[in-house]
Amino acid sequence: MRNPTHHSGRRPGTRRPLALAALPAALLALICAGPAPGATAPGAGSPARAGVTTDVRTAVRPVRADAHATAPRARARAFDVAPARAALGRLLPRHWRQFTLVPDTTAGPDTFTVSGTAGAITVRGSTGATLLTGVGWYLQHVAGVDIGWPGDSIGMLPARLPAVPSPVTRSAQVPHRYALNDTDDGYSGPYRSFEEHQRQIDLMALHGINEVFVQVGAEYPYYRALQGFGYSAEELRRWIPGPGHQSWWLLQNLSEFGGPVPERLMRERAALGGRIAEQLRGLGMTAVLPGYFGTVPPGFAARNPGSSTVAQGDWAGFDRPDWLDPASPVFAKLAAAYYAEQRAVFGDSTMYRMSPLHEGGQTGSVDVGAAARAIQDALHAARPGALWAVLGWQDDPTAELLAGVDTSKLLILDGLSDRYNRLDREARWGGAPYAMGTIYNFGGHTTVGANSSVWIERFGPWRDKADSALAGTAYLPEATGTNPAAFDLFTDLAWERGPIDQRKWFADFAARRYGRPDAEAAAAWEELRKGPYSTSSGLWSESQDSLFTARPALTAAGAAYWSPRSMRYPAGSVRKALDHLLKVDPALRGSSAYRFDLVDTARQALANHSRVLLPRIRAAYEAKDLTRFRALTAEWQDGMRKLDAVTGSDPAFLLGGWLSGARSWGTDRAEQDRYEYDARSLLSVWGRRSTSEGGFLHDYANREWNGLISELYAPRWAHYFASLDEALVRKAAPRQIDWHAFEAEWAGRTTRHPDRPSGDPYRLAEQVAAALPPPAATR
Numbered sequence: 001m002r003n004p005t006h007h008s009g010r011r012p013g014t015r016r017p018l019a020l021a022a023l024p025a026a027l028l029a030l031i032c033a034g035p036a037p038g039a040t041a042p043g044a045g046s047p048a049r050a051g052v053t054t055d056v057r058t059a060v061r062p063v064r065a066d067a068h069a070t071a072p073r074a075r076a077r078a079f080d081v082a083p084a085r086a087a088l089g090r091l092l093p094r095h096w097r098q099f100t101l102v103p104d105t106t107a108g109p110d111t112f113t114v115s116g117t118a119g120a121i122t123v124r125g126s127t128g129a130t131l132l133t134g135v136g137w138y139l140q141h142v143a144g145v146d147i148g149w150p151g152d153s154i155g156m157l158p159a160r161l162p163a164v165p166s167p168v169t170r171s172a173q174v175p176h177r178y179a180l181n182d183t184d185d186g187y188s189g190p191y192r193s194f195e196e197h198q199r200q201i202d203l204m205a206l207h208g209i210n211e212v213f214v215q216v217g218a219e220y221p222y223y224r225a226l227q228g229f230g231y232s233a234e235e236l237r238r239w240i241p242g243p244g245h246q247s248w249w250l251l252q253n254l255s256e257f258g259g260p261v262p263e264r265l266m267r268e269r270a271a272l273g274g275r276i277a278e279q280l281r282g283l284g285m286t287a288v289l290p291g292y293f294g295t296v297p298p299g300f301a302a303r304n305p306g307s308s309t310v311a312q313g314d315w316a317g318f319d320r321p322d323w324l325d326p327a328s329p330v331f332a333k334l335a336a337a338y339y340a341e342q343r344a345v346f347g348d349s350t351m352y353r354m355s356p357l358h359e360g361g362q363t364g365s366v367d368v369g370a371a372a373r374a375i376q377d378a379l380h381a382a383r384p385g386a387l388w389a390v391l392g393w394q395d396d397p398t399a400e401l402l403a404g405v406d407t408s409k410l411l412i413l414d415g416l417s418d419r420y421n422r423l424d425r426e427a428r429w430g431g432a433p434y435a436m437g438t439i440y441n442f443g444g445h446t447t448v449g450a451n452s453s454v455w456i457e458r459f460g461p462w463r464d465k466a467d468s469a470l471a472g473t474a475y476l477p478e479a480t481g482t483n484p485a486a487f488d489l490f491t492d493l494a495w496e497r498g499p500i501d502q503r504k505w506f507a508d509f510a511a512r513r514y515g516r517p518d519a520e521a522a523a524a525w526e527e528l529r530k531g532p533y534s535t536s537s538g539l540w541s542e543s544q545d546s547l548f549t550a551r552p553a554l555t556a557a558g559a560a561y562w563s564p565r566s567m568r569y570p571a572g573s574v575r576k577a578l579d580h581l582l583k584v585d586p587a588l589r590g591s592s593a594y595r596f597d598l599v600d601t602a603r604q605a606l607a608n609h610s611r612v613l614l615p616r617i618r619a620a621y622e623a624k625d626l627t628r629f630r631a632l633t634a635e636w637q638d639g640m641r642k643l644d645a646v647t648g649s650d651p652a653f654l655l656g657g658w659l660s661g662a663r664s665w666g667t668d669r670a671e672q673d674r675y676e677y678d679a680r681s682l683l684s685v686w687g688r689r690s691t692s693e694g695g696f697l698h699d700y701a702n703r704e705w706n707g708l709i710s711e712l713y714a715p716r717w718a719h720y721f722a723s724l725d726e727a728l729v730r731k732a733a734p735r736q737i738d739w740h741a742f743e744a745e746w747a748g749r750t751t752r753h754p755d756r757p758s759g760d761p762y763r764l765a766e767q768v769a770a771a772l773p774p775p776a777a778t779r
Contacts, residue, residue: 083282084128110172127284148484151593156515176472187479190243217273230303242678254318291352310364316695326374339382369404437474444479449532449543524580531573546607552720561696648706655707656753707753
């Protein structure tokens, strides 16, 4: 997904994903369930690896959409609490027995009540996920600890949990709390294991989310269905891209990159996706599935008489897949086949994601309103009454599309709610229901910050105005697992009855983030609040990225082509925050939350300094001052060494995990190398030369990770500075460098990198602080 004016987060693990062969839903529920309170251990284990079945459609028993899926504003009913109890065991392995989870069939929808004495906390709720949201509320407001994304402070919990002073009941202020951008599977990790996806689901339930996009394995229904419309398995395996790039294939932006995809891989990914959907349903959450809106391979019309297709042209240098006119008779047949294949593996849902003509595309002679009506009719023929979720992005959804559908069965996920000013979503979309969303991360950038003050200023007034069509929130960063404060705050919006006081919220966050109040922690987060977490709307929803990760140039102003070109907040705020974090009470420094925040803040302080240092290097070069040029470029390269070292001390910043996760899915060396290229290319060249250069996608997914810095970014800058040094010595113009060739060579490597952190994060962050100018000198 590209920024209209100009997606890690959590890395995949190194364990081989389960093949997930014939595991019926009942067995999966049993695996995920876990014993009742008082038993010896929660059910957090995973089944042993089994052989791959010939047809993954037998791997997961279909689940009726109304069996578990969240029905907004529906009456609460009885449900199995075992999946929520198992999740609680995973989240709080030392304290889960002190909670009693009670299904509350009398409660209103999306409602929990928390009560109890010391060591005996009772949470009642309308769904399994809502029970976990109640636990999350207790941890945040009573126990004073945080389970963030990433990092937690649960090690600070006392052996006996504190009592709830008086029973507290909370209800969600909006029925839809949607999560995950269409790009998340690509930018957060297309080669993750089930355990990593399970952790993600647990965190989303803990923070009140009830609708989650499931993309893993979405290629398999296409693969199965299209074989009935004139395509061989081999042709389709070439057409479907590698997992790292499938997000954009599903958006109808590209095809045929990073493949061919083995059928075995598709079966395993589909089984994994089916298991993710089952996990969500077990908690009473909606597994939002991709719908069918007309994507077809080349030559479809010639093989299927009576059909009509429209070539979709170019997207960033890629040939887009063709679009089958939804009004043609063949569309209904293909859509029915697609939904039947999808049901066999993923079960049904009450919500489906589709964005026709995303980021351009060609309508040809197609009547967009009639096409939209046919898309919705095909969805309802397969899933009566299902909600169509469409992304609000750039000019979509258009008035023509909205005019053709029943908007009471539509939800617009607004990706621009906090980005621009003078927005009137009711007028723009004719009163169609929408969810206020945020995309504060693009491409998986490691930059901190968000327009969080804009969320607070807009959510209440937008929800409460007389003609409001606001029906939810949409958590849509292109990659998840960065900015834990932003995740906490944005998900709090839907559960707070009144307006949030941003200053107080960040002060409270600082206290629970490390397990108890600390003056230095509070001061650090006040600086971060005033700086990167109070950026304004008008043009951007993400903060600037780092120049260390930029393609070298003395005039570089950003790494990704569509990123902000300058600082969006005073750099001194992060520099001051780093000094305060280094003074936090030593007793609070042992948590993964403190470690992540310290490393992230040190990383950001260094990244911000790159914007001070590069203009000085340029000035020295232009003045032909070789001595100063060499001193400053040595300082730059030392900064990159410190950056690589400090990011190597936390598991969230390791290239090694990203790469070993990709290789773990291969059955032989050739497959492993192909998946590693798929993963590496996404971080660097993104695609082939035409897309990297002509489409400006190189470095779109830049991120300051250990290994990526030392093997790509630092050598790239060293190579550039050497060319400038040579030019000064020879008194000649610098030689031209083919940067795409440089980056493509890196993308094709198979070098190994650590997938476990090393080094003392505190000592390394101290070294960063010592090397940077003092806060008073940082504007």
